Amino acid sequence: MARQEPIAVIAPDKFKGSLTAARAARAIAEGWRSIYGKRGYTTILVPMADGGEGTVEVFAANGFRRITCSALDAIGRDVDAAFAVDGTTAVVELAATSGLARIRERDRDVRHASSAGAGQMIAAALDAGARTIVVGLGGSATNDGGSGLLRALGVRFLDENGHDLAPGGVSLARLSRIDLDGLDPRIATTKFVAATDVIHRLLGPYGASAVFGPQKGASPEDVRELDAALERFADVAAKTLGRDLRDAQGSGAAGGAGFALLAFLRAEVRRGAELVGELCGLPAALERATICLTGEGSIDAQTLAGKTVLGVANLAHHARVPVVAFGGSVTAAAELALRARGVTCVPIVDGPTGLEEALKDGRELLKRAAARTAELVRSTA
Helix, strand or coil, X not given: CCCCCCEEEECCCCECCCECHHHHHHHXXXXXXXXXXXXXXXXXXXXXXXXXXXXXXXXXXXXXXXXXXXXXXXXXXXXXXEEEEECCEEEEECXXXXXXXXXXXXXXXXXXXXXXXXXXXXXXXXXXXXXXXXXXXXXXCCCCCCHHHHHHCCCEEECXXXXXXXXXXXXXXXXXXXXXXXXXXXXHHCXXXXXXXXXXXXXXXXXXXXXXXXXXXXXXXXXXXXXXXXXXXXXXXHHHHCCCCCCCCCCXXXXXXXXXXXXXXXXXXXXXXXXHHHHCCHHHHHCCCCEEEEEEEEECHHHHCCCHHHHHHHHHHHXXXXXXXXXXXXXXXXXXXXXXXXXXXXXXXXXXXXXXXXXXXXXXXXXXXXXXXXXXXXXXX
């Protein structure tokens, strides 16, 4: 009987500013094969994401159909954005329309930014026949509690005189009534899943405004005003719906868009990386694997909060597969914590270099790091 070749499952996230997840996976595979040759190892590539920027591209690389639609960005400009579809399942990425990366720093306006584009993409996914919609929450420029997303699906937000409120988070301070009569009826028969690594609640010192607002340009005064406006939104929503989701884990994700999904669309919250892995077939691939190779641009405290490397490591641990994680940078604390979970971290930078140079040479650095690791594995086999 012929000896079965060992299998390396290669499941990295993007290396932001340098490589997409698909390109990173190919670079790791090339480095690995440069040592083992084409027959020394079978390589299975499963590009990964955690629900944030790049998630749709990962699904497109894993066989989903990519559909482009027109929508609004966070400050109301028309943009082309893509979602992914496979049968009746669609994947929508909030960052594709309402993402912080889409807006130059001088144009950011967290007080009035709207998540309407994400709602427009959900509507487009419904038009495409989707009945299960995964919404990736991450990288948003908004702090409107997902009110813009809901407006795009037919919900009205009214002041005490019955007038529609202006877009954005601050206007919610004048919210008097939420009118659900125009909500797209297809919502009632559609399953929603919120993919996020954020566990923060909507309000308070660890809520959407306080934790993420400053990253989007909010001043301390803006944070207080936005938090109070979201509290008003939560109060009126509880009265309207008969349930209060402001304290649910994940309700603070993407400027509170998690709250809109949970409260109004009855979404299930899932860890982004683990959900993406399941939908892309990673658990099945790991069942056959000898080793798993993952990675992301920076392995740090955010990784430990639930980003891709941790999600892949959790799935690999369940399958009893050892993991090597490549990082553009690796903090000592993250390395120690991941080592305790059976993950070996490998920085890809192999000598003194500047950030710009490292980003430019990311593919070659990752390829060389994979080759060094393959040499070590072969020498200790």
